[in-house]
Amino acid sequence: MKKRITAMFFSGTDTTQKIVRGIAKELTELAELIELTELTDLDEMISFNEMDFTLPEAREQAVTYTKGDLVILGVPVIAGRVPNVLLKYLNTVRGQGALGIPVVVYGNRNYDDALIELKDIMEDNGFVVISAGAFVGEHSFSKELAQGRPDDRDMAVVREFTRRIYEKMNTDQSFPDLKVKGMKPYRPYYVAKDKQGNPFDFRKITPKTSSSCTDCKLCAELCPMGSIDFEDVSRIIGPCIKCCACVKKCPAEAKYFDDAGYLNHKQELEEACTLRREPELFS
Numbered sequence: 306m307k308k309r310i311t312a313m314f315f316s317g318t319d320t321t322q323k324i325v326r327g328i329a330k331e332l333t334e335l336a337e338l339i340e341l342t343e344l345t346d347l348d349e350m351i352s353f354n355e356m357d358f359t360l361p362e363a364r365e366q367a368v369t370y371t372k373g374d375l376v377i378l379g380v381p382v383i384a385g386r387v388p389n390v391l392l393k394y395l396n397t398v399r400g401q402g403a404l405g406i407p408v409v410v411y412g413n414r415n416y417d418d419a420l421i422e423l424k425d426i427m428e429d430n431g432f433v434v435i436s437a438g439a440f441v442g443e444h445s446f447s448k449e450l451a452q453g454r455p456d457d458r459d460m461a462v463v464r465e466f467t468r469r470i471y472e473k474m475n476t477d478q479s480f481p482d483l484k485v486k487g488m489k490p491y492r493p494y495y496v497a498k499d500k501q502g503n504p505f506d507f508r509k510i511t512p513k514t515s516s517s518c519t520d521c522k523l524c525a526e527l528c529p530m531g532s533i534d535f536e537d538v539s540r541i542i543g544p545c546i547k548c549c550a551c552v553k554k555c556p557a558e559a560k561y562f563d564d565a566g567y568l569n570h571k572q573e574l575e576e577a578c579t580l581r582r583e584p585e586l587f588s
């Protein structure tokens with residue numbers, strides 16, 4: 306296997322990053338180990354790359370892969386689907402025969418049709434999808450739901466997944482159409498409900514800033530939508546996808562959501578989704 310392996314991901318609170326990097330690094334190490342024991346030419350060995358498209362600037366450049374590439378592409382699940390704010394960008398990523406591994410990471414509720422949608426996007430754009438996986442990460446909204454995941458048990462599954470991918474690449478070069486879980490046509494985006502059970506529109510909700518803010522600007526630097534005003538970090542000047550990067554990464558814990566509907570939904574999820582869900586692999 307002589308491939309350039311790329312970990313490609315969007316990750317507000319780093320759970321997707323951990324899974325995708327884990328797969329790419331394990332795969333690189335596994336391949337290198339085997340190449341070394343077979344005494345092949347070191348120059349022809351595997352190389353490991355990273356394409357982190359979490360920040361808006363990274364999504365400005367078009368990316369093109371070729372047959373020599375293997376791309377592990379990961380996104381978090383948002384409302385049971387691929388984040389709709391990423392669709393335009395994802396459709397600019399060209400596979401041109403590269404091998405692809407779609408990965409979705411979800412907060413222990415459900416990944417619904419996100420994996421099948423990401424697989425379709427990759428195939429429509431020229432990737433040959435050989436394996437796919439749905440993993441669990443701590444829920445963006447919560448510090449309790451799927452707390453600390455991906456954890457050691459998840460990373461053990463990452464290693465198992467990697468082994469299967471490696472074996473498949475070395476035995477099966479035809480790569481027949483991969484079946485993954487999900488429905489077509491895709492179900493509509495999952496809609497949160499308010500206390501009365503009415504559908505509840507999340508889109509306009511934005512984070513607040515408390516007096517503990519030290520104006521370090523980190524939140525403005527790491528907002529994946531570029532929506533926090535650098536001059537006045539309490540001002541939200543663009544769309545907010547509630548990824549909670551600013552909330553979870555603020556060193557002063559100054560960013561928070563206080564919207565009643567949001568807090569109700571968070572509590573409902575924390576109560577309803579306590580049963581541990583395990584990663585699902587398709588290969």
Ligand SMILES: Cc1cc2nc3c(=O)[nH]c(=O)nc-3n(C[C@H](O)[C@H](O)[C@H](O)COP(=O)(O)O)c2cc1C
Nearest residue numbers: 316317318320321381384385412414415442444445
């Ligand atoms: C707006 C929004 C919607 C989400 N929708 C779902 C969902 O439908 N199902 C689920 O299990 N998790 C959902 N999550 C949780 C994330 O998929 C999960 O926490 C993921 O690990 C976040 O990835 P990241 O750390 O790479 O940002 C949602 C998160 C956000 C911000």
